[in-house]
Amino acid sequence: PGPGPGPASSPSFGPSQEVLGEDKLMAILKERELKIYWGTATTGKPHVAYFVPMSKIADFLKAGCEVTILFADLHAYLDNMKAPWELLELRTRYYEHVIKAMLESIGVPLDKLRFVRGTDYQLSKEYTLDVYRLSSVVTQHDAKKAGAEVVKQVEHPLLSGLLYPGLQALDEEYLKVDAQFGGVDQRKIFTFAEKYLPSLGYAKRIHLMNPMVPGLTGSKMSSSEEDSKIDLLDRKEDVKKKLKKAFCEPGNVENNGVLSFIKHVLFPLKSEFVVLREEKWGGNKTYTAYEALEKDFAEQVVHPGDLKNSVEVALNKLLDPIREKFNCPELKKLSSAAYPAPSKAKPGEKGTKNSEPEDVVPSRLDIRVGKVISVEKHPDADSLYVEKIDVGETEPRTVVSGLVHFVPKEQLQDRLVVLLCNLKPQKMRGVESQGMVLCASSVGEPRQVEPLDPPAGCCAGERVYVEGYEGGEPDEELKPKKKVFEKLQADFHISEDCVAQWKQRNFLTKLGTVSCKSLRGGSIS
Numbered sequence: 001p002g003p004g005p006g007p008a009s010s011p012s013f014g015p016s017q018e019v020l021g022e023d024k025l026m027a028i029l030k031e032r033e034l035k036i037y038w039g040t041a042t043t044g045k046p047h048v049a050y051f052v053p054m055s056k057i058a059d060f061l062k063a064g065c066e067v068t069i070l071f072a073d074l075h076a077y078l079d080n081m082k083a084p085w086e087l088l089e090l091r092t093r094y095y096e097h098v099i100k101a102m103l104e105s106i107g108v109p110l111d112k113l114r115f116v117r118g119t120d121y122q123l124s125k126e127y128t129l130d131v132y133r134l135s136s137v138v139t140q141h142d143a144k145k146a147g148a149e150v151v152k153q154v155e156h157p158l159l160s161g162l163l164y165p166g167l168q169a170l171d172e173e174y175l176k177v178d179a180q181f182g183g184v185d186q187r188k189i190f191t192f193a194e195k196y197l198p199s200l201g202y203a204k205r206i207h208l209m210n211p212m213v214p215g216l217t218g219s220k221m222s223s224s225e226e227d228s229k230i231d232l233l234d235r236k237e238d239v240k241k242k243l244k245k246a247f248c249e250p251g252n253v254e255n256n257g258v259l260s261f262i263k264h265v266l267f268p269l270k271s272e273f274v275v276l277r278e279e280k281w282g283g284n285k286t287y288t289a290y291e292a293l294e295k296d297f298a299e300q301v302v303h304p305g306d307l308k309n310s311v312e313v314a315l316n317k318l319l320d321p322i323r324e325k326f327n328c329p330e331l332k333k334l335s336s337a338a339y340p341a342p343s344k345a346k347p348g349e350k351g352t353k354n355s356e357p358e359d360v361v362p363s364r365l366d367i368r369v370g371k372v373i374s375v376e377k378h379p380d381a382d383s384l385y386v387e388k389i390d391v392g393e394t395e396p397r398t399v400v401s402g403l404v405h406f407v408p409k410e411q412l413q414d415r416l417v418v419l420l421c422n423l424k425p426q427k428m429r430g431v432e433s434q435g436m437v438l439c440a441s442s443v444g445e446p447r448q449v450e451p452l453d454p455p456a457g458c459c460a461g462e463r464v465y466v467e468g469y470e471g472g473e474p475d476e477e478l479k480p481k482k483k484v485f486e487k488l489q490a491d492f493h494i495s496e497d498c499v500a501q502w503k504q505r506n507f508l509t510k511l512g513t514v515s516c517k518s519l520r521g522g523s524i525s
Contacts, residue, residue, distance in 0.1 A: 017184050021206035028178055036179040039070035042095045047229035049213040055268045056210055058108045068114040068175055071095050074122050078160040090338035101322040106269055121174050134166045137199050146192035149185040169193035172205045179206035214260040232322050243312050247392040247461035248304040253294050263290045266314050275302055276310045305394040360487045362502050363472030366422035367464040369454045375412045381429045392461015400433035406449035418452040418464055422478050440494050440516035441523050450519055452500050455512035467505040492524035
């Protein structure tokens with residue numbers, strides 16, 4: 001067995017979440033500078049969480065390390081063809097430009113770095129032979145286990161996904177490094193490399209890991225979940241919009257994507273964070289320790305709106321030099337070629353806006369977990385409630401629901417509900433409703449109605465999605481004339497297990513299925 005995890009820091013280059021092989025690390029540092037590499041598969045567009053490894057690369061350089069950055073283009077293809085072969089070269093060029101722009105944005109000198117593409121050496125005779133040698137000693141179980149948190153998991157996995165961890169292990173030998181650095185999600189690949197490289201006669205390497213940054217929705221920040229991440233080239237108005245929708249409940253420091261971003265991205269880069277506030281709310285306050293900011297937020301000294309505004313200002317300062325670099329015609333062209341818009345098909349193919357109707361898919365719905373803060377009878381309608389519902393935004397939403405005859409007021413108060421958030425606001429007997437509480441309804445008479453229940457433990461603002469449609473950004477506002485919700489709603493129903501479904505696919509949050517109490521076989525409205 002390889003060396004266990006040591007303390008999560010080194011006196012030479014600051015904190016990491018975990019280090020495998022610290023004794024070996026210390027021994028090397030006594031004799032010479034460390035040779036280390038960081039690799040990134042050239043798949044989806046890099047997002048702002050990439051500033052975490054960039055700041056660590058800056059630390060390594062300051063400590064005198066020899067740092068290599070690997071653009072793992074072949075890995076991108078092997079991971080369920082996340083980068084199609086015909087786009088591989090374009091995406092690798094995009095990554096080279098954008099990663100270098102990020103490093104320049106935080107003041108890292110590029111002349112001290114070595115940049116390498118995977119296909120520069122991974123297609124050589126020697127490397128290919130080592131892939132075959134490795135495949136003769138690695139079990140299928142170990143290969144699958146190693147890639148479980150990195151390689152995309154699908155119902156019918158491809159053989160290429162099993163090769164992925166082996167290639168990453170061999171990279172350590174062929175790049176001639178002492179250590180590999182990556183996210184803590186890479187841990188199983190790192191322990192796989194420690195186990196199998198010696199079987200080919202190669203040295204076991206050191207592994208350093210940084211934490212994974214939660215996305216704005218509270219889950220891992222991911223290129224495939226549009227709402228969870230801010231793209232490096234997002235316009236200022238897009239940054240504002242995504243931060244406005246980000247989960248940031250007053251006083252709640254758990255699964256808080258905005259606080260996590262400050263902790264893992266902004267603090268390591270600047271060693272301080274300034275909360276911008278009007279004088280009447282106490283004026284600006286500078287924090288030099290993250291723990292003090294978290295404590296003030298937990299005690300509601302810092303308001304979510306001020307926190308989001310302050311992150312927006314700090315983030316735009318980081319992104320401005322990157323946006324400026326990519327504002328030239330050459331890089332604009334590269335960006336659109338590497339990541340073509342899905343609606344624009346090649347000539348002769350289906351899928352253009354004119355030839356095909358737009359996709360009516362569940363990911364277009366902005367459905368979130370909400371918490372009912374207050375419930376009152378509508379002043380002008382006996383059958384309507386007016387609720388205040390927290391959906392993780394700065395202010396709760398006002399929602400009008402026709403539930404008076406079906407759900408007692410006390411059963412709604414403080415409960416979690418499922419709210420459709422991107423309907424066009426509509427006045428109902430003089431009160432504007434900013435969403436729709438989704439409910440199960442019985443098929444027969446007398447009519448029964450039950451609000452849908454998110455899984456226990458969910459937080460207000462968490463996204464609800466349909467199985468298989470986790471990606472894709474919801475419409476900002478559903479246009480009434482397009483009837484998108486109505487078309488999708490036609491296939492909503494409650495299963496025999498009381499689970500909410502669309503075309504036999506479950507409604508989910510990251511904690512499990514959305515359900516109702518008892519209305520099997522019912523409809524959803």
